[in-house]
Amino acid sequence: MTPQDMDAFEELLANCADEPIRFPGAIQPHGVLLTLSEPALGIIQVSANVETLLARAPQGLIGQPLESLIGDAEAAQVREALLHPALSDVPPLHFRLNDTAFVGLLHRHQGVLILELEINVENFQTLNVAGNQTHLGRMLQRLQAATTLQTLYDISVKEIQAMTGYDRVLIYRFEEEGHGQVIAEASSPSMELFNGLFFPASDIPEQARELYRTNWLRIIPNADYQPVPLVPKLRPDTNTPLDLSFATLRSVSPIHCQYMKNMGVLSSMSISLLKGDKLWGLISCGNRQPLHVPQELRAACQTIGQVLSLQISAMEALEISRQREEKVEALALLNQAMIDSPQNVFDGLAHQPQTLMALTNAGGIAIIEDKQLHRYGHCPEPDEIRALQKWLQDRGEAVFASNHLAGVYPPAEQYQQVASGVLAISLPKPVDNGVLWFRPEVKENINWSGDPRKPLDLENSEAGLRLRPRTSFEIWKVEMAGISTQWSHGDLFAANDLRRSALENDLARQVRREQEAVRARDELVAVVSHDLRNPMTVISMLCGMMQKAFSSDGPHTSRRISTAIDTMQHAAGRMNTLLEDLLDTSKIDAGRYVITPQKLDVGQMFEEAQSLLAPLALDKDISISFDADPDLRIHADPERLFQVLSNLVGNAIKFTPRLGKVRVHAKSVGDEIVFTVSDSGEGIPKENLPHVFDRYWTVKEGNPTGTGLGLYITQGIVEAHGGTICAESEPGRGSEFRFTVPLFTE
Known part of the structure; x- marks a missing residue:
């Protein structure tokens, strides 16, 4: 094949995949198709063979009522059927028109009512309808009693062949890679056997698979038919081709008809097998001679396909469950090994x-x-x-x-x-x-029905190059190099479950390590704080003794020593405060901050706070006020709550300029007491406000000695009481901190 032919080949393959199989503009000749308006049931379109089957010219029927074609009584049956909520539940209608028996099938699609009058097959060579119903009941029982999937497949193909008389009935399963394999077959002795063969994905294009997915059954009684066009060709209301996706009489691709002939069959029927809403496979029937299976028998075959679909899904689920159960003991052993390992999972x-x-x-x-x-x-x-x-x-x-x-x-x-x-x-x-x-390579020969690398061929015609379905269905031996046996559902389950266990054990180890690290840190902080507190106390005492010996009013040398002693005493005091903050922070981080709540009178607590904190405000000429609603009682730890007030009021005084104001207020709101500490200072910049309670966050300007732990500890104390704390601020107009404490109830 020349490079030009190769390009043409690829283009024709793409065109084949895009062939408008839903809109063929024609039907198969074993019936008449009409589109009808509702509710008048006026004829909009009709197939051209209405002239040969019902002796009426198609053009003369357009716009006429349905009664003019099939009669009043028959049209009345159609109107009665249309009263059903779902047309799919309506049983087939039976008419006798122009000395021919017809079966009437109705469906709606894309805003139009479609009536198909399919020629009814009389004196079919297999069982009568009543016999088929009895046979079907027994067969469904056998399907439901099957204990393995292969038994299920074998029963299905044998019974459908017996019921319909097709020369070949096979089950074709789609693989994940796109191709398919024949996994069960019942064929006449003279037929070529396909069981076990693989068929290339291109044998059934994607758009054809979608039609199989949405339609349970399709039939071609005679692949040698001449398509019957619709009159008019396009829908008058939309000026587009009629969508025949759900029409039993829909004409099929001529490439598919040629494909059938190349396989040696002139008649086919396909029943979809679904797993959930996905196409799992097909029951494919073929016959060397034309064969028109009656609608009633097709309905029975469709029921078999539906039951088989349910059984396949159920049995595959059982198989997956069995595979998983086989892994449970080993997974438990491996999980224990990960738990017992002193190193890592x-x-x-x-x-x-x-x-x-x-x-x-x-x-x-x-x-x-x-x-x-x-x-x-x-x-x-x-x-x-x-x-x-x-x-x-x-x-x-x-x-x-x-x-x-x-x-x-x-x-x-x-x-x-x-x-x-x-x-x-x-x-x-x-x-x-x-x-x-790891799994090793498994040298396996896969039997392909035809060359999977060349599913179609080209032929010259008057119109130029065109696709020709492959004519060779000889077995091709394809050696699969670099392939191992597939990983089963059980293998994938085991890998996922082992990973889950490993992840849980690894996280548990990390948590234990972090807990041990926190405990070690807390112990270190406690030891260091204890060991440092005693020297700090001694330093403070010695500074006090030295201050008595050196007066700030004495000579120059004495004043310098006195100033140095003051600095040392201030540094020792700050060191003690820092040690206390570190201890509190460690307890808060570890979730072990303990309070001892008791009944407190807010007014009395405010009096004590004012006597201790007011001197700090007076040093800066700041007006400070404490006021509370009368008779407020709270449930709180007095020492810790005073620490909160001291921190908030101390900050308010620190960041409020001279002649400013600080106000502390308490009021009852529901079952809580809301405390408010507000000031008239410079405020907190908007970008800093979300971080004021972060650990180690400080305001740099005007706060040379801040540790960044005060508000973090304050928040921890409030939350330990079961309350909340928040801050609001407007630069240039001051800040306000609010926190809540539970109301004391008798």
Whole structure:
């Protein structure tokens, strides 16, 4: 084939995939199709064969009422059927028109009512309808009693062949890669057997699969038919082709008809098998001679397909459950190994190599934790594993599975003998980690019905090059290189469950380490605070004694020493405050901050606070006021609550300029007391306000001695009381801090 022919071939393949199979503009000739207006039932379109089957000219029927074609009584049946809420529940209608028996089928689609008058097959060669119903009941019982999927498939194809008389009935299952495999077959002795063969994905294009998904059954009684056009060709209301997706009589692609002939059949019927809302496979029937299966019998076959779909889903679910149950014991053993490991979860797994390999029937495993790499069984070399692990981590998948690793990771071609398949898990950690299971290459021959690399061919015609369905259905032996056995649902479940257990154990270890670190830090802070507090007390005492010996009113040397002593005493006091803050912060961080609440009178507490804090305000000529609603009682720790007030009022005084105002207020709101500390200072910038309660946050300007722990501890104390605290501020107009404490109730 020339390069030009190759380009034409690819273009024709694309056109084939885009063929308007939903809008063929024609039907098969074994019936008449009409589109009708509602509610008048005026004829909008009609198939051209109405002239041969019902002796009426199609053009003369357009715009006429349905009664003019089929009669008043028959039209009345149609009107009665339209009263049903769902036309899919309406049983077929039976008419006798122009000495021919017809079955009437109704459906609505895209705003139009479609009536199909299919020629009814009389004296069909198999069982009568009543006999079929009895036979169907017994068959459904056998389907439901099947204990394996293969038994289920075999019963279905044999029974459908017996009921319909088709030369070949097979079940075709779609694989994840897109192609399909025949997994059950019942055929006449003279038919070529297809059981076990694979068919390329291009045999059933994507748009055809979508029609199979939305329609349970399709039939072609005779592939040698001449399509019957609709009159008029386009819908008068939309000037577009009529969508015949759900029409039984819909004309099919001429390529498909030729495909059937190449397979040696002239008649076909397909029944969809669905798993949920996805197309799982097909029951495909074929006959060497034309065969028109009656509608009643087709309905029975459709029921079989629906029951088989349910049974397949149920039995596959049972199989998945069985596979999972097989893994439970090994997973429990591996989980315990991870728990018992003194190092890390991967070290625990490394002590159970045989269990880990048997978990997924792997030929080898690799376990990675930072610099450590453990290999067991048949594995790639360490450098190859490290490179593969990096590639896996770059993909970012928690669980990765492939039975053709070289197809997505070309370097794996170098070691596909031991690792054509890989299943891998990893944890979200800053170091390289993970478990990789390897499976070796399995040299297997897959039987293709025809060359999968050349599903269609080209032929010359008067119109130029056109696609010709392949005529060869000979078995092609295709050796699959670099392929391992597929990872099962049970293997994937095991990998996911092991990763979940590893993640839980790893997080538990981190939590324990952090808890131990917090305890160690708290103990260190407590020891350091205790050991430093005594020297600070001694320093303060010595400073007091030295101050008596050196007067600030004495000579120059005496004044310098006195100033130095004041500085030392102030530094010692600040050191004591810092030690207390560190102890409080450590307790708050660890969630062990303890208060001893009791009944307190707010008014009395304010009097004590004013006597202790007012002198600080007077030093800056700041007006300070404490006022509370009468008879307020709270449930609080007096020492800790005074620490809150002292901190808030102290900050208010510190950041309020001379002649400013500070106000402390308390009032009852519901079952809480709301305390407010407000000032007339410069306020807090908007961008800083969300951070005022953060640990170690400080205002830099005018606060040279701030530790950044005061408001953090204040918040911790308030929350330990079950209250909340917040801050509001407007630069240039001051700040306001509000906190709540539970009201005391008898």
